Amino acid sequence: MQDDDHNDFASAAMVRLLVRAMAAQGLALPPGLPAPAALAGSxxxxxxxxxxxxxxxxxxxPALLLNLARQVHGLQGDPLHRALLGASDVHGLLARWQRLERYVHSGHQVSMLAQDPGRVSLHHHARPGKGGAPLPPESLAVLGVLLGCCEALGVxxxxxxxxxxxxxxxxxxxDLAAALAxxxxxxxxSHWVLHWQPTAVAAMPEAAPTPDPQSTLCDALPWPALAxxxxxxxxxxxxxxxxxxxxARSQGxxxxxxxxxxAAHGLSCRTIATEARTRSAAQWLLDTPHGIAEIGFACGFADQPHFTREFARQVGMTPARYRQAFTAG
Structure with a gap:
């Protein structure tokens, strides 16, 4: 089994979101749709x-497309949902979305044109050298997800x-249909300006994924309390x-x-973070059917090669082989 799991998990997650939202509203699904288990992958x-x-x-x-894409609660339990809704404000959310685009090598990207307290101007466009501009439905779907995340965060x-x-x-x-037309x-x-009241935004309390973050995954390690x-x-x-x-700021x-x-204990912030992320990824690999690329993104790795390399260094086998070896039953 190879580890070059299809990286377009963001697009697959969008399909899952739309299908779940359509089913919840009793809308007709297209014929020949893959089984729900297949949609969980990449x-x-x-x-x-x-x-x-x-x-x-x-x-x-277009109005229905935008509104269905806003139903991000339909992705609850997915790694992508956990990663995006870990943001604490609009700028943090946009930074995570832009990292997602880089991770999946998306042909389109959201660029920030201007920002002020409580305001940001965005453009959804083709990445240089990646082909044509996004179609209006593609842009509206991305806008819908970003709006849904903002709403879930309580902006x-x-x-x-x-x-x-x-x-x-x-x-x-x-009125929404007319404005979109x-x-x-x-x-x-593909040109958006978001406005909000520039106050602190608390992360959504119900954003805990399945499985839970399991903050005790590293507790058995012989580390000092600070680590x-x-x-x-x-x-x-x-x-x-x-x-x-x-x-450091979090520890005062x-x-x-x-x-x-x-360093006095032979540790660094990087080694601790890598160990924690690897253990979190291992849990996702064993407990869920989600794609390897999506799990790597949700666990904070820079890209899939980085995830594969670090996981293999920590565990002794690649993510794909780890999943194959320990979920064979």
């Missing part, structure tokens, strides 16, 4: 993705304008950056002081 055929989007558009147009006063200033009535109804006709579906505190912090949100500065210490204390 291999969703392109024809299937297109059929799902076309089925949504046929039954409710106060959330509002959206498209392109030249078309306001989106997020409450839905015919205008934006698409004017070529503005265990850092490991628990990483395990709570493996997808976070967890820089030395951030970890200067970066050099923290590094010196850990």
């Amino acid at each position: 291999h969703v055929p392109l024809d299937c993705k297109r059929a799902v989007v076309q089925a949504v558009l046929a039954q409710g147009g 106060p006063g959330l509002a959206v304008h498209l392109g030249g200033g078309t306001a989106l009535p997020l409450s839905g109804g015919p 205008t934006a698409i006709a004017q070529g503005h579906a 265990h505190q850092i490991a628990r912090r990483v395990l709570h949100d493996p997808a976070g950056e967890h820089s030395v500065h951030a970890l 210490q200067a970066s050099r002081t923290l590094q010196r204390h850990l």
